[in-house]
Amino acid sequence: MRVLGIETSCDETGVALYDTERGLLADALYSQVEIHAEYGGVVPELASRDHVRKTLPLIEQVLAEAGIDRTAIDGVAYTAGPGLVGALMVGATLGRAIAAGLGVPCLGVHHMEGHLLAPMLGERLGERVPDYPFVALLVSGGHTQLVRVDGLGQYSLLGESLDDAAGEAFDKTAKMLGLPYPGGPHVARLAEQGDPSRFDFPRPMVKQGGLDFSFSGLKTHTLTTVKACEAAGELSDQDKADIARAFEAAVVDTLVIKCRRALKQEGLKRLVMAGGVSANVRLRAALEQKLGKEGCEVFYPAPSLCTDNGAMIAYAGALRLLAGEMDSADAEVRPRWPMTELTAPMAAA
Numbered sequence: 001m002r003v004l005g006i007e008t009s010c011d012e013t014g015v016a017l018y019d020t021e022r023g024l025l026a027d028a029l030y031s032q033v034e035i036h037a038e039y040g041g042v043v044p045e046l047a048s049r050d051h052v053r054k055t056l057p058l059i060e061q062v063l064a065e066a067g068i069d070r071t072a073i074d075g076v077a078y079t080a081g082p083g084l085v086g087a088l089m090v091g092a093t094l095g096r097a098i099a100a101g102l103g104v105p106c107l108g109v110h111h112m113e114g115h116l117l118a119p120m121l122g123e124r125l126g127e128r129v130p131d132y133p134f135v136a137l138l139v140s141g142g143h144t145q146l147v148r149v150d151g152l153g154q155y156s157l158l159g160e161s162l163d164d165a166a167g168e169a170f171d172k173t174a175k176m177l178g179l180p181y182p183g184g185p186h187v188a189r190l191a192e193q194g195d196p197s198r199f200d201f202p203r204p205m206v207k208q209g210g211l212d213f214s215f216s217g218l219k220t221h222t223l224t225t226v227k228a229c230e231a232a233g234e235l236s237d238q239d240k241a242d243i244a245r246a247f248e249a250a251v252v253d254t255l256v257i258k259c260r261r262a263l264k265q266e267g268l269k270r271l272v273m274a275g276g277v278s279a280n281v282r283l284r285a286a287l288e289q290k291l292g293k294e295g296c297e298v299f300y301p302a303p304s305l306c307t308d309n310g311a312m313i314a315y316a317g318a319l320r321l322l323a324g325e326m327d328s329a330d331a332e333v334r335p336r337w338p339m340t341e342l343t344a345p346m347a348a349a
Contacts, residue, residue: 001074001322004059004098005314008051008091009083009111010142011035011042014310015058017066017073020318023124026065027311028058029304037181041171048086055094062310073102077317080108081334082142088333096327105326107317112138112339114312115274116149118301121315130270130299135262137255140275141167141182144213144255145339146262149272152319153344158262159211166251167277169215173247176226177240187244188280194245195238199225201250206257211265213258215251222247252283256290269296279306320345 002025007014016027032050036042063070078095081088092108099106116136123129133150135158144161164172167184174183179190201221204214222243229239259271271291277283278300287298305311323345 001318002068002072003075003077003314003318003321004062004073004095005109005310005312005317006055006059006076006078006091006095007111007114007308007310007313008055008087009079009081009308010087011047012308013051013054013058014308014313015055015062016310016314017062017068018311018314018318020322024121024311024314025068026062027309027314028061028065029307029309030054030058033182040175040181042084044084044086047084048090051087051090055090059094059098070098071102073098073104075099075104075317075321076106077109077313077321078106079111079114079313080331081337082111083335085333085335088335092333105321107321107326108331108333109313109317109320110337110339110342111308111313112143112145113153113342114316115140116147116272117152117316117319118274118305118309118312119272119299121305121311122302128297128299130272130297133266133268134270134272134299135259135266135268136272136274137259137278138275139166139255139273139277141165141171141184141277143275144215146211146258147339148262148266148268151344152323153342155339155342157338157340158265159213159258161213161215163214163216164219166213166215166255167275169219169251170277172219173222173244176223177244184277184280187248188282190241191244191248191282193238194241194243196245196249198242199246201225201246203250203254203257206254209261211258211262213254218247218250248280248282252280252286255283256286259287260291260294263291263294263296271296271298273298273300274306276307279303
């Protein structure tokens with residue numbers, strides 16, 4: 001089955017073609033970073049308009065790269081939520097129109113389920129992929145969640161952020177340090193030049209137990225440190241690097257502690273990490289080192305599949321389309337859509 005995947009949940013337009021027998025045939029991604037950078041964050045109306053301009057050309061590009069005619073598409077999957085409502089509607093409208101024109105099934109996919117399943121795309125390339133059950137750490141600009149995964153659509157929420165997501169905290173810290181948007185990669189690069197012994201930032205919500213996260217206090221501590229440096233004189237490049245290093249270390253340690261706690265609580269030895277922040281090199285190394293000592297395996301997608309992309313939507317959609325799911329006549333996009341509302345396909349239950 002060849003499935004066209006369309007991702008338009010926020011500020012990246014992703015399109016991919018996935019074949020259930022051959023794997024990923026082609027994918028393309030367009031980032032709107034330059035459009036939103038001058039505003040320091042995503043402007044929903046601009047995002048929607050740019051998806052309108054970019055999605056169809058990207059579909060044509062993907063089909064050309066795969067060497068496949070549009071009539072060879074067997075199904076269409078698009079991101080139905082969560083995300084920006086206008087952006088979601090662009091992908092949903094185009095996806096449904098293409099499916100109707102071709103007479104093939106169409107399905108709205110949960111964005112975070114796409115992220116969760118992204119590491120499975122490596123199976124066709126001979127890479128290690130996790131077996132069920134496992135614990136998933138979904139960590140991005142909008143979400144920080146720990147989920148127990150027993151199968152497709154069989155998800156139990158273990159913990160989540162009570163305020164800022166980890167990726168959002170990275171972006172806000174970058175803004176405090178005068179770094180470009182999006183901030184995560186810039187903070188990580190700057191942290192490499194920082195002195196790890198100068199500042200010791202708090203690890204939020206690690207002492208009281210539980211699996212929820214909170215990064216708003218860490219963000220406030222970062223701002224307080226920035227102002228203290230400014231009060232002592234000009235905020236130097238080294239000051240910025242040292243603050244970035246302390247902030248990143250605090251986030252990484254917090255995520256590692258919570259992951260270890262979740263694995264122990266659930267009696268599992270496999271962790272899947274996905275989402276934009278999963279590309280952070282220091283986080284990957286810390287998880288592999290500390291969980292590896294306890295006999296746990298860590299899985300994550302290729303760096304190109306950590307951010308929002310069409311490949312993960314095509315893959316997640318293919319699994320559910322194969323199981324017989326498809327959009328109902330009254331299907332709508334869902335800007336807010338708890339992943340715990342998903343269910344296993346009847347064929348997989």
